[in-house]
Amino acid sequence: MTAGILNFILWFPLIMALVTYFIGKFVNEGWSKWFAVGTVSITTILTLYLWLQDFIGASVSYGSNGFLYETRFDWFSSGSLTITYDIGVDGLSMPLLLLTQVVFLVSAFSSFYIHDREPLYYGLYLFLLTGLVGTFVALDLFLFYIFWEVVLVPMFFIIAIWGGVNKYYASMKFFIYTHLASLIMLIGLIKMFQNGNGTFNMVDLKTNIANNVANGSVSLSTINIIFWLVFIGFIVKFPQVPFHTWLPDAHVQAPSPGSSILAGLLLKMGGYGLIRIGFWMIADTGYFTDELGKSSRVFMGIMAAVSLIYPAFIALRQIDMKKMIAYSSISHMGIVLLGLAAFNIEGLNAAMFMMIAHGIISPGLFLLAGIIEHNTKSHTRDMDKVSGLTFKMPITAALFVFLGFGSAGLPGLAGFVAEFLGFTGAFNSDVFQGTNIWIPVVAVLSVIVTAGYYLWAMRRVMFNKPSDEIENASFAKWWETGPIFVLALVTLLLGVVPAIVQKVIDEWARLAFFS
């Protein structure tokens, strides 16, 4: 029954994508947005139901192979090549599944300003939802890759049709970058399959690889190659310096709901893939505690430190609000990588919690930037031209200050918990000792820069005298600020009682890596 619900959450949006498109096309254009909102509401409620049923309580009771709500059957089977249809959730994917639903619901409301080709927009929007949910619940590499790649198409069209001035360039860059990365990842996945006795099923593959390493038929240097291939694949979507250049373009040119999904969820796909395939699937081989794995982790740590500090400085000199938030996203994802590189319980907690926290906060900020853009006279997000927002749009300004602080890591809000855990993990880690201590030190210093650019942005945009640009601005509409208000509440909730999500994450991390 619950397996059926998970299948429903996965496929219902795809069916409704077609229904929404055709209803909007042939019956009434205005209905399509309500169909989309209704669909996402239903799947959100069902996800919440699953969460409340099984993920609240002392401990989650996983099935025999560590997953809940599993559906599994052979899809293609021939000798040494097995592809399965296998979906299920665990403590890693369930919070992200819930996050997906929430961000989609919020962004659906915030899309109401779009009036150009509405049916197509909401059709693609629901299609995107299926792709994202599929990425998070797929337990077969073939299935995972299908959903992973499918996400590109609707996102490409959302940027290319409803985007800003440079939308063609940005969408093409996004597509080519991520497609190339996916293909390199695919080679890694096949290499993994090749060393795992001919199955694409993640759960079987995990045990097979671990057994093969234990009995010596697969060497750790092979695992090292696999790790780096999938790492390159995921790190581009993630993204970290130096693979980040597609992100500012895509985020800035996408429509606000598109940016919010890009920042809130597409980056999390990279993080999820890295944890699930890069870490979870090969952790049992002992790779990460081996010398090879340790040097990989040091390299990851360096990458994370650079990605924390360098984009933060770039964000400091941005005048486009969205571009600033985009660079801050790269910087924040550095914490995820740092936590993973630390590879201890605090670090893994931080990595997963940061994905949730950033997934709540950054969509809110992007949507706020969208509201500001729509209400200024020349539709600008230029922070030099907009000022004094508190006088004209007090609620928007308040939310921006609140979420900005959340992103900058103010204690009591979600971002702080993740950063704190991440730095603790990094300092405690076995690889960041001795001369490598500079990595966590640089990471911590980046917080100052982060606080710097957010405070500076607030001073410029929120306070000072109201500029000409916003003289006609008024209170934003309910469907604009309402959803962001919800996100702000969640930010506060996760900051004060992080346990509601962190407990599940913590339990899963201990079970998967340190049992």
Place this chain on the structure above:
Amino acid sequence: MAVDPVAFTAFSPVLALFAGVILVLIADLVTKDAASNRKFVVSITSATLLLAILLVAKTNDLIPSETVLPMFKFGIFYQIFSIIGLSASILVIFSAAYDFTVQKDLGVWASLLMISNAGGIVIAASNHLLPLYVGFELMAIPIYGMVAYRKRSREATEASVKLFLLGAISSGIIVYGISLVYGATGQLTFAALALNNSQPLKNVGIFLILFGTSFKLSLVPFHWWVSDVYVGAPVSMVNYLAVASKKMAFAFAFQMFMISFVNDTDVWGPVMGLIVILSILVGNGMAAIQNRVMRLIAYSSIAHAGYIAISLVAYAQATGLPNESELKALALYAAILHIVANILMKGTLIAGALIVVNSFENDHMENFRGIYKKDKVVGTTMVLALFSLIGIPPLGGFVSKYFLFIAVVNTNTTLAWATAFVFAIGSAISVYYYVKLARVILDEPSNDIPLVPATPLKALMVLLTVLTVFFSVIVFFITPQDVFSTLF
């Protein structure tokens, strides 16, 4: 020597095609005007091709043993490639009806098409280099005439001359290679060729055959005829070249290299690897800078020929590995998948291009602007075909590319890895030009010239697109073992 009646059963598809040839030639004589001529010829040709498909599928069980026809082997390989070629030709004859509209002489063209198809069947059925070579020429020679069919068109004539000269040279090189192989081994049956050990003379022969075949497969560095021929020839002819005849040429290559020279993989494997890498890079790189759609299709088909030939690299690299036969089965399986997927997507794309070119009289990319707004069916099917060519799941092109990746990466050699990475880079480059074309198609139209009406062709495009979309469901009924069990 008495002719065994079994021979007639075995060759019934070829005989059916020749009966069709006679019928369409009669149709040319008895019809009164061009419109009714087209109607007759298209229906006779497609019925003949369908009958041939049916015969290929059904007569297989009636052929008793190989002793009756020692030069032929009627197995799944024969069935798969014959059906591929014949069904692709159905698409071609439907599109040809829009290209040759002026005179009532489509019948001659259709008869050449069917003769060429008979050659394809002979290739697929061969178990000996003699029928293989005869089939190859039987397939190739009608094509020269088909390209030059518009006698007054300077472009078509130029394209035909280029195709003819290069085709003749390549077949000369192939036949010289065959003669050397014959001298080295004294045998020409596939089984005997596979058994013999490698000798210098045989190696030279293999290289010559490899180069000659690369001409036909339009692989770099033997590719320079492709772009000119694709631009000059009538679009339906391009459809035949890219969709049907090249696939039969691949059947020729597979018969040659996968079956005859199976024990000389260390000779041709590395060279093939180099050719594949060059084809993917040059094909994709050149396609990215084209402004004429037919030229873009030409270069992209060079790249796709490279993708299909990856299976040959994987096949060669699998030699000597512990699970050799499985890997080889997978390589051939992946190639067949990509060939089928390629027919579906490239067939749709070229059929769409045909409609546009016939509406505008040329193939500049500007003419494709706003096709989606003008005609939803053509626009949608073309865009889906383009995304399938990129390899976006769950479309057909993705599934076949996935299997090609598995086939080549699984062999785990340096060359295989290099090929896989080049494959990835090439696919990423291809995103640029396919999406550029897709964007132009989805854009606002820049003029209001309507598209020519082409309902049957559009119906066919829809059918192909549906097959592309549900490709993964359909192909998973055939496994690599099925394909391989008949080869050895």
Place this chain on the structure above:
Amino acid sequence: MELEWFVYLSLILFSIGILGVLTQKTAIRILFSVELILNSANINFVAFNSYLQSTTSGTVIDQYMGWVFAMVVIALAAAEAAVGLAIFISLYRNFREIVVANIYELAESEEDE
């Protein structure tokens, strides 16, 4: 006679053919060169067959396979030449010449862009 002499002869003919294909500018001459290549292959077939005949076992056809192949190649070369000459006539009608080096309209159309 030694087998090698025949192989050398066919190699020389093949080389002349390839050289001709690469250097000649007239369609007819290129066709001549192709015929040379095909005939060099025929010499190979016949020579190898005479040499191998004593060692080859099997049916009559197997023993004379080289000769059979040579016959088939001659027939196919004739077919090819027939189609080719027809195309050259069409070429002459359209362009008033058969020097293929001067025929490059398709390449020009590329440069227009």
